[in-house]
Amino acid sequence: MYQRHRTKYLLYTFVFLASTLLLVALFSLYFSDKTASIKAQEMVLAQKYRDLQRKIARKEAEYRRLNDSIDDIKAQIGLQKEHATVDMEALLRKCTPRIQNLLLASIPVGYPSAARRITSRYGFRMHPIYHEERFHHGIDFGGAAGTPIHATQNGIVMFAGFSNGGYGNMVIIAHNFGFSTLYGHMQDDLAVKTGEFVRKGQVIGYLGNSGLSTGPHLHYEIKYLKKSIDPASFLTARKGKRFTALLQNNSTISWQSLIDAVTSSYRKFTSL
Numbered sequence: 001m002y003q004r005h006r007t008k009y010l011l012y013t014f015v016f017l018a019s020t021l022l023l024v025a026l027f028s029l030y031f032s033d034k035t036a037s038i039k040a041q042e043m044v045l046a047q048k049y050r051d052l053q054r055k056i057a058r059k060e061a062e063y064r065r066l067n068d069s070i071d072d073i074k075a076q077i078g079l080q081k082e083h084a085t086v087d088m089e090a091l092l093r094k095c096t097p098r099i100q101n102l103l104l105a106s107i108p109v110g111y112p113s114a115a116r117r118i119t120s121r122y123g124f125r126m127h128p129i130y131h132e133e134r135f136h137h138g139i140d141f142g143g144a145a146g147t148p149i150h151a152t153q154n155g156i157v158m159f160a161g162f163s164n165g166g167y168g169n170m171v172i173i174a175h176n177f178g179f180s181t182l183y184g185h186m187q188d189d190l191a192v193k194t195g196e197f198v199r200k201g202q203v204i205g206y207l208g209n210s211g212l213s214t215g216p217h218l219h220y221e222i223k224y225l226k227k228s229i230d231p232a233s234f235l236t237a238r239k240g241k242r243f244t245a246l247l248q249n250n251s252t253i254s255w256q257s258l259i260d261a262v263t264s265s266y267r268k269f270t271s272l
């Protein structure tokens with residue numbers, strides 16, 4: 001009797017222990033599985049977060065780009081209406097060599113310095129410091145530090161000093177008929193002062209590496225009605241074929257009325 005009880009007792013104990021072990025094993029298996037799946041989820045979330053950050057950065061760049069183009073479009077819309085009716089061929093036929101000379105003597109044309117190696121053109125480009133697409137409002141010329149920089153037309157110095165906007169030592173000259181020019185990244189020995197009248201060809205400063213710049217270069221900008229325009233055809237403009245290119249490449253400018261204004265003041269002057 002006693003023997004049978006003992007066997008039964010041992011059997012119960014064994015069954016109890018075995019089921020406890022089984023339960024413990026099942027629990028630990030279940031939880032280790034859970035930890036692994038949580039870790040996996042964490043990794044997925046971290047990846048999603050990184051992807052979102054990248055998307056945000058891309059959208060921000062896109063937003064900035066759109067803002068720039070909207071500004072340009074706004075400037076163009078205001079002027080485009082007047083130009084839709086202008087017959088470029090007829091206008092060019094009216095531009096006698098004398099009229100061409102008069103116009104070229106009134107607006108900023110020619111290269112601003114002997115440094116003519118273009119390192120960055122006007123338009124969208126990958127920014128050398130910010131490493132993202134940005135609108136470049138001028139043309140960059142690489143050259144030796146100290147190369148003299150000249151005013152590209154007669155005018156008045158609106159600003160000569162250090163710009164916190166990234167252009168370093170900078171000169172802005174206002175010319176006739178709504179044009180202005182900007183010269184950036186110069187050495188600190190600027191040759192002109194704010195308020196000074198300058199003549200075309202006059203030295204206004206020297207090529208440098210000031211402001212946000214990765215090497216000695218000149219940032220040259222032409223503005224028409226406070227909006228930047230591509231200086232390319234202004235650099236090479238002269239009588240003949242290049243004059244035609246100047247007019248055709250800058251359709252936002254009211255050439256017809258500008259030519260009328262220039263010639264009428266010339267007539268007034270010559271009748272004196």
Ligand SMILES: [Zn+2]
Pocket residue numbers: 120136138139140218219220
């Ligand atoms: Zn530049």
